[in-house]
Amino acid sequence: MSEPIDLLVHSAGQLCLVPPHGGPQRGAALGDLGLIADGAVAVADGRVVAAGPSAELRARFDAATALDAGGRCVLPGFVDPHTHIPWMGDRAGEFEQRLGGATYMEIMAAGGGIMSTVRQTRAATVAELVADNLPRLARLLRYGTTSVEAKTGYGLETAAELRQLDAIMALHDSQPVEITPTFLPAHAIPAEYAGDTDGYVRYLIEDTLPAGAAWMRARGLTLFCDVFCEEGVFDVDQTRRILEAAAALGYRLKVHADEFAGLGGTRLAVELGATSADHLVSTPEADIAALGRGQTVAVGLPGTPFGLAHRDYTPAKAILAAGGALALATDCNPGTCWCESMQMVIALACRYMGLTQAQALVAATLNAAFAIGRGDQVGSLTPGYQGDLLILDVADYRQLGYRFGVNLVRTVVKRGQVVAENTF
């Protein structure tokens, strides 16, 4: 007797299972795709119930919907574990200034950069934030991202930061991409505290972080708390004070570390048991070694140096040689990297971080899910995981990364439902 299920995707020339290794795929073990030739995946109640050879699954299951992959590649939906969605406005004028020689940190020190987006975002209502940011989520879904992290950080005062959280949850509720929220009021020093970073840190610890904690308790959610640990922003000691206060309030932790200067933010992230440390461009050797010993996932954001026309990228090979867990993300934001495409990130990671396509694929799915604490839910097509998957328009996963700037995703499935279909 055949078992009733909601969806069977069959006849995948390559089915990429992306199996967990009792956690993320670490170090030299990164890149295990668990490939099944002529594979199929069965989904019921939004979850994978079986994955294996097409002939076997077609005989076993009676599917309400059957999708014939026609020999194409099927893989888990991409997970993007670092974005700065939602924001208002754009900074195309600053990009022009940078092309003329100004640096990102110079523009920020002069009151532009993040502060320019803060002025526009503070002025927006939740409804305006939602309306402006929905198209971004629609675009990243069409490019294959089925789960995403989204940060506040363009409010920099309690009420405006909470409005960003409300907008993130409204966005989560109004379209198919699942959003994991992160609280980032420690993204820059607002004009009101110019020259008094310690004063702003006190305000965060006494006012903003407790307000965010009350917000999460009221919704039964756990928020991540993130800090931009950087020269001229929050130093390591200030970052530690903010993150320790956040941990005591029940937040999980993330750090923007070593984007420009290697201050020790990555080592701190590992020491505090942060879920991820992100950017990691100027990471000192001792911090790379710490990643190999700890549980913190290293998140490479190669769209950012590319967006800034810099030459240095996350030292992925050294992180893997140390035994670290590496993930990839877009960093989608209006300043350094306005890019919604994990496919573009994979292409950059293959060229500038030295990853193979298989390593980049795992870093953009399973390991990315571990970077937002969801590695047991999404990022793999192993039974028990959510039925979030992509049918590519190509047969070979190695076309990912090799080809770039175009969309190779044909069909996007979220929890067993087709949510986007691209025609070429």
Ligand code: NIG
């Ligand atoms: O990750 N570095 C800090 N935050 C962002 C940039 C945000 C912005 O410029 O608006 C980043 O690159």
Ligand code: FE
């Ligand atoms: Fe960022």
